[in-house]
Amino acid sequence: MTESLKIPRNKKNSAIIINFSYHQKLFMHAKILIVEDEAITALDILRLLEDMDFEVVSTASTGREAIQKAKDLKPDLILIDITLKGEIDGIEAAKKITDLFNIPVIYLTGYSDQKTFERMKLTRHYGFISKPISYYELKLSVETALYKHKLDKKLKKSEEKYRGWFEDDLTGDFIATPEGELLDCNPSFLDIYGFNNLEKVIHSNISKFNPASWIDLITILKEEKKIKNRQTWLTRPDGKRFHVIANVVGVFNDLGKLVQVKGYVFDDTERKKAEENLYKEVERESFFLELYKSSPKLTDKELYSYALNHAVSFTDSAIGFFHLISNDQKTIILDTWNNEAFKTCKTSFKTHYPIEQAGNWTDCIKVKGPVVYNDFKNSPNRKGFPEGHVSVKRFISVPVFDGDKVKFIFGVGNKIEEYDNHDVIQIQSVANELYKIIKRRQGEQELKEARNNLEKQVKERTVELKNAFESVKREAFAASQNAKALKESEVKFRELFNKALDIITLSESRGSGLFGNFIEVNDAAVNVLGYTREEFLNKTPLDLFAPDNKEEVPEFMAELQKKKYITFESVTITKNGRQIPVEISVHTFKLGEKRVSLAIARDITERKKSEEELKSTVKKLERSNEELQRFAYVASHDLQEPLRTISSFTQLLERRYKEQLDHDADEFIGYVVEASQRMQRMILDLLEYSRVSTKDEEFKLVNSKIILNRVIEGLKNLIEETNAKITHDPLPTVIADENQLYRVFQNIISNAIKFRKENKTPKIHISTSIDKNKNEYIFSFSDNGIGIEPQYFDRIFTIFQRLHTLEEYTGSGIGLSISKKIIECHDGQMWVESKFGKGSIFYFTLPKP
Structure with missing residues (x-):
């Protein structure tokens, strides 16, 4: 049924026609395809569109024709009747056109049932125009559809651009719920977190791998709305740790509730590791300084443990070991473990193992370099550990060489992550520095021994200084090779020879053993004896003996002939006749081709006096x-x-x-x-x-326990009368006068009983100790008597000095004086320590046998 269209014929009277709208300017000359099976309606729409300055590229009356013309003409817009005749109706044709060519469609409809209307709603369309079609409705719908389609194309292009950027971004972009459900992410996010499949990850809970970190993130977002440059360590599903820098914003609803989390993360692991490695290197160098500073105070064992515990810390390890290698390179000597390993290990073990029987923790010896096994369970040469041994997941072991020999191996294990080259450098550096200290210690010990040996040799050779001419002879031999050395040697000898306080002479030694003329004398000989050097050259040593002493000279000469060295006392006479007692040492030796006698005479006048x-x-x-x-x-x-x-x-x-x-x-x-x-x-x-100073008997070995028993037997009545208790520790055997030592024991014990407290049982205990510095025994006699005031400590050892009247205590007051004198005659000392009212302790010392 053809419906008439209301078209304003007079353009001049139309404000819309005279004044082009913004949309009409924007879409002027847009190409439109009309799909209408009623020719009159199609012609009316065509006339209206041309009046609006749109270009109608063609018309079609069936769905199939519409699809073909859409493909060929590529119009900007299609107006299509819903109820087309033929096998494809307008809705079906519109759906295929939009799916195939993405051309916007406006439906033309006069009436339709509910089912058709529902089908129409399921398609992508840009509106519909009811018949009969009015000029203004058609114009508004066309312009709106064209404008909306243009926006849709821009939006799609923008989405495609955003998706491309999202997919290609190197940072890990993500969207998630506050509970941790992943809503969307790009491939970089999957790579950073170690996920393999997007479909498996989307809508899964990613917070379960790092729950504490996620809770902390959500807490901060709720307070601060966004987080910038947050740095944190996270854990991938495979257990490996990685470091990220995250920037995150929260999306909140109208009620202020956090509903979504958006952000991006940057994998910062390599930089963070480099930063930590740099810090560890600085820390390691600081440790080396501390190690060198502390090493003199540490034993070898403490030094090994100190270095090992720091190496474990530098590599974030849990266990560490330090083991020595025997000189024959066949045996490993288990020495030191770090504190954690030692506490964890519950097994017993030998300390010496043949290297060929040890596990792969000694492979570093065989390969002569560091060994890293990050998967110990599947590592080669693994021999396992005894029951109770600490579990090992991964380890590093490094050898330390001295020349071509391994001195020790150094290792760490059970780092959470895999070991890398930096860990190897850390361990090898600590091991090398440790060995430098060990070697320096050995050098210092060798130097100390060499110094001690040198001092010993110097002491042994000091006797050579007594023979100045022997020194000259040795230096003269060396000087024959070097004139300068000879001259220096002569200067030194001349200085020593002339500065000596003793008289030193050198004379010829005749075959008969008698002295010949003087060859050389020192300044002391000239000054003391009064002769000039020229006068000495015309004299013999015999001329210098006092007349009364010359007769003994032949006897001395005979002994000198036999022994080559003698020392004797005699009297020499000066030029002015003064006689001086001297001690003379004479030594004969060959000087070149001559036999000479060197004599050193020392003035012993003061000694004689x-x-x-x-x-x-x-x-x-x-x-x-x-x-x-x-x-x-x-x-x-x-x-x-x-x-x-x-x-x-x-x-x-x-x-x-x-x-x-x-x-x-x-x-x-x-x-x-x-x-x-x-x-x-x-x-x-x-x-x-x-x-007392006169010994009753010769000193001999005396068992002091036997002396004590004799004293107790002698004081039996007094002990029983007072119910005294006498105890003692093991007592030594000493060198003493038995009777005098008996008197000392008796005096001290009887005094302890005599000066007891009223109504209190006397208790006396005897003990000894050793003073190693003085090589002597210290005897002590302690009692619980009345005690002595400090001002009387010396008085009680003075003869006939009493602190009490005869009515109070009997006795002459000489017992302790005699005891002290006896001890002093035995090269000992005697003294007392006491507190008035609390008792006394008497001490004396005796030399050890």
């Missing part, structure tokens, strides 16, 4: 000892006789006239008896004190 003084002192001591013996005799006989008479007659008066005289007389007689008896005891004690 000292000897005379010593002899005088000895005589005085002998007289003093004789007087002391006489005093001892008087004290033991003459002084005691009157005391015995006084005591005897006083006691006789007491017996006969007691109670016949008054009470005062009886009391006075008692005083006299008591005083005479005390005086007699003091004289006996004094006599014993004077005899």
Whole structure:
């Protein structure tokens, strides 16, 4: 059915026709294909479009014809009726045209059922125009469709451009949900993260590989909305770590909720590793300085462990080992492991292994260079480890050479990532520096031994200085090869010869053994004896002996002939007749073709005086000892006789006239008896004190334990009466006078019991220690008695000095004085340490046998 079209015929009266719209200017002369099976309708549409200055390239009445003309004419727009006649209707034709040629389509429709309308909605169209068609509706629809299609083409081109950029971008671009679901990404993102297949990754959760890092990222995004240049280490699905720099923004909805995460990451692993390696190299060099500084304070074992633990740290390893190689290069000596390896390893092992039986951790010896096994499980020559051994995933081992011999191997293992060349450099550098220190230590030890040996040799050769002419002879031989050296040697000898304080002469030695004329004398000979050098040349050594001493010279000469070297004392006479006692050393030797005698005479005047003084002192001591013996005799006989008479007659008066005289007389007689008896005891004690310097017996080996047992037996009644407890440690055998040592033990123990606290059991303990520096035993006697105040420490060793009255404690106060003198006669010392009220410790020393 043909519908009439309302067309304004007068263009001049139309504002739209007179004033071209923006769209009409933009799409003027656009080519349009009309597909309409009613010819009148098609002609009307054609006239309208031409009035609008559009170009109608053709018309078609069937779907198949429309497809062919669309292919051939390539119009900018197609107006197509929905209900075309034939096998292909308008909707089907429009779908094929848009799919094949991407030409925009506007549907022309008069009416249609719901099903047709639904089909139309499923196709890509740019609107529809209802019949009858009005000028304005047609114009608006055409211009809108053309404009929209142009925008669509630009958008598609933009999308294609964006997709190309997205796909080709070297950074890893991605879009994901806050929960970690990957919505989209480019190939670079797949490469960086180590994913193989985009289809498998899309919509998978990528946060599971680095959960902590993803949670941290989302937390920061929620607060800051975007993240710039975030650096972090991540882990790929295969377990390998990589470093990225990430820039991420958050997409938020109207409620401010984070709904999407967009961003890109840059694989920064190589730069980061280079940075870390550089840091480790700086750290390694700093460590070397510290290693050299600390090494003198460390033992070899501590040095190995110190270096090994740092090597483990430098390579991010978990375990490390340091093992020595025997000189024959056949045995490996297990020496040091790092702390972590030592704690983890639970197995027992030998310390020496034949290298040929060891596993591939010794391959570095065989290949003479570093060995890296990043897959230990599948590595060659693997022999496994005993049960309890630390698990090994990968390791590096390096050898350290001295010449062609391996001195030790150095290794680390179980780094999380694979080892690389930088790790090898780190390990080899530490190992090499360690060996430099070890070798320097060895050199220092050898130098020390050489220095000690040299000092020993110097000491041994100092005796050669006594023979100045021998030195001259040796230097003269060397000087024959070098005139300058000879001259220097002569200068040195002349300086030594003339500056000597002793008289030095060189004379001819005759065949008979007697001295010939002087050949040379030093300045001391000229100054002391008074002759000029010319006068000496006309004299012999015999001329210088004092007259009374010349007779002994032939005897000395005979001994010199036999021994070639003698030392004797004699008296020389000066030019003015003064006699000087001297000690003379004479040595005969050959000087060129001559036999000569070198004599060194030392003035011993002062020594002779000292000897005379010593002899005088000895005589005085002998007289003093004789007087002391006489005093001892008087004290033991003459002084005691009157005391015995006084005591005897006083006691006789007491017996006969007691109670016949008054009470005062009886009391006075008692005083006299008591005083005479005390005086007699003091004289006996004094006599014993004077005899201490005289040995009762010769010193001999004495078992001090036996002495202690004898003392305990002798004090048995006193010990039982006071219930005293005496204990002792093992006691040594010493060299001593047995009876005198017995007296010392007895005095100290009896005093400890005597000066006990009231109502407290006396406890005495005897022990000994050794003073290695002085090579002596230190005896100690400790008690729990009343103690001594510090100001009395010296007084208690003074003869007859008491700290208490006779009423408080009996005794003469000489026991400790005698004990101290006995110890001093044994070349020992005696002293006390005490706290008043808490007890005392008496010490004395005796030389070790």
